[in-house]
Every structure is written in C-alpha cells, then in structure tokens.
Amino acid sequence: MHDSAEPSAGTAATRAARHGDSLLRRVGRGAARPFRPPEDVLEPVRLGRELQRSLVTGRRIVVSRPQGWAAESTVTALLALVFAHYRYDRVLALDLGPGNSGLGPRLGAEASGAPGLAGDAIESDSFGDVAHCLEGIGEGLWLLPGLQEEMAQGRLDAGRYRGAVLPLTRFFGTTVIDRAADMTDGLNRAAQASAHAHVLVVPSTRDGAASIGRAFDWMAANGAETLPNRIAVVFTEQTRGQDPAFDYPASAAILRESGAEVFRLGFDRHLAEGTRIDPSRISAATHATATRIAAECLRRSL
Numbered sequence: 001m002h003d004s005a006e007p008s009a010g011t012a013a014t015r016a017a018r019h020g021d022s023l024l025r026r027v028g029r030g031a032a033r034p035f036r037p038p039e040d041v042l043e044p045v046r047l048g049r050e051l052q053r054s055l056v057t058g059r060r061i062v063v064s065r066p067q068g069w070a071a072e073s074t075v076t077a078l079l080a081l082v083f084a085h086y087r088y089d090r091v092l093a094l095d096l097g098p099g100n101s102g103l104g105p106r107l108g109a110e111a112s113g114a115p116g117l118a119g120d121a122i123e124s125d126s127f128g129d130v131a132h133c134l135e136g137i138g139e140g141l142w143l144l145p146g147l148q149e150e151m152a153q154g155r156l157d158a159g160r161y162r163g164a165v166l167p168l169t170r171f172f173g174t175t176v177i178d179r180a181a182d183m184t185d186g187l188n189r190a191a192q193a194s195a196h197a198h199v200l201v202v203p204s205t206r207d208g209a210a211s212i213g214r215a216f217d218w219m220a221a222n223g224a225e226t227l228p229n230r231i232a233v234v235f236t237e238q239t240r241g242q243d244p245a246f247d248y249p250a251s252a253a254i255l256r257e258s259g260a261e262v263f264r265l266g267f268d269r270h271l272a273e274g275t276r277i278d279p280s281r282i283s284a285a286t287h288a289t290a291t292r293i294a295a296e297c298l299r300r301s302l
Helices: 009-016 023-035 038-051 072-086 103-107 127-133 147-152 158-171 186-193 206-221 248-256 284-301
Strands: 059-065 091-095 141-143 174-181 197-203 231-236 261-265
Touching: 038 072, 038 284, 059 072, 059 186, 059 284, 072 091, 072 103, 072 141, 072 174, 072 197, 072 231, 072 284, 091 103, 091 147, 091 158, 103 141, 127 158, 158 186, 174 186, 197 206, 197 284, 206 231, 206 248, 231 248, 231 284, 248 261, 261 284
Parallel strands: 059 174, 059 197, 091 141, 091 174, 197 231, 231 261
Antiparallel strands: none
C-alpha cells in the first residue's frame, strides 16, 4: 500500500489492472452472495445513509502520519473516492504534503493545466468561475492542483491557507486534506486547526502503535486530551504479515480508551502497486473498511 512514485509507462497498465482480491476469492464471493446473512446486506445500506447525511456547513478532514513512512496519500484518496461515491454534494481533495505530490497520482490526476491558487477566479463567489482553477476527478470530486509548487516557492503559508484555501472549501460538502508527516510548521498547524476530524495513519506494526501512543500522550500533556474524540487511527498493512508480533486487537483496545476509533486496512494487491486507485479493483475488505472509516470521520466531524 505504498505512497511511492508511479511505475514506468511500460508496467503501469499491467499493474493498474491487478485486482485487490485474487480470482479465486472473487469467484467464491460471487457464489456465496445469495447465502449472505441479512446483516451483511444491511450494514452497507446503513453506512451509505450515514455518508449521505445532510450538512449545514462543509466538513474538513485532515489525514496525516505522526512520524515516519505511512500510506497517508492512499488513505486520503480512498476517503475522497468514498465521499464522492456516496454524497450528492461536491468533494475537494487537497495535498499539503511536501515534495512530489502523492495524492494526485493516486486519484488519477492528469496535467490539466488548471491554474489552482494562481487562477484569477479562485476567489470568485461563483463555483462556475472557481471550477476552472480546479482539476475534476470523476463525478463530484475535485483536486486543487499545484500546491507543492506553491509551497516550494514559498507562496503558500499559514496566512494564505486561511485566506485563499479555506474559503474555497465553502463550495464543498467535504474536503479531505493530505497533510503527510505531522509537521509543526505554520502551514501544517493551520491545516490541523481548520480540521473538523483527523485521521492518523501508521504502519500496522508495534512501532506504528507506539508512535500513536506517544502522540496521544503529548495531547494529554499539552491540554488537548479531548482531541482523540475527533480522531480515527488507521493501521495500514504495507506487505502481508508485515509485523507478525503486532497485537492489533490489544493496541486498538488501548487506543480506544483515549476516545479515538481504530481501523486496520489490510494488505491489498491493487493498492500496493502505487498506481491510480480503481475502486472496482480494490479488495472487498478494503472497500468495506474505507467506507467505515469515511462514515466514522463524518460522524466525528459533527
């Protein structure tokens, strides 16, 4: 479930075509579909209704990692795709990670030439004008391009984020923000402060659990002991059996005592290729988990 650069053109098509589930598992799931218990059918319906709840004002969800390498761009893209699938209003994706963008390739963004924050119409009160500054990603999903270049050239700081980026989110029911590492610069602090809900992404390892524990200890020591009530922790499995000694149930139980909700996003062959995410090719388990995470984030944002 890597957030790495896209593979070469010669392998991209082959890798993107790979399903998260094996052929045998897909066939077996299809054969068993008529015999599924009622709760297996009702749960997706319930989650869909939660994701379609009406919002008075737009919700902003920030996805980050406490430290080290984690698949936060993959999780950000999955959440944006889930919201765009279920909701009737617009969804905006932002990539505030330093360096090369990891979110755009995961969403299949192309070099559309949209001007982003450099566009003259970005501050318009009409979405029809603003839309020309954005890149459309399928039905209902938009990406604000060029943020890495803005940051690299020093044109995007906390003040411009509050003055130009935050007002843009008023056109969207949900905004999902990839904040990459849990950095402490002014821009990232402003993004964190603007969030209605947070997602912390860590590897599904003992070190990953320890990093979340340290983050929660810091919150408690700095007067933010209620912040976990707005947090969903996502353990991502980068390879099969990544850390056989990791006790996920015990770690999740401890973290939930702080008020956070905890999820485990298992290994998925399609996501592991690092190419554009095709929702029709991710595994059934990934689809179900991503939907639960999105519904929980929306609930916590309210």
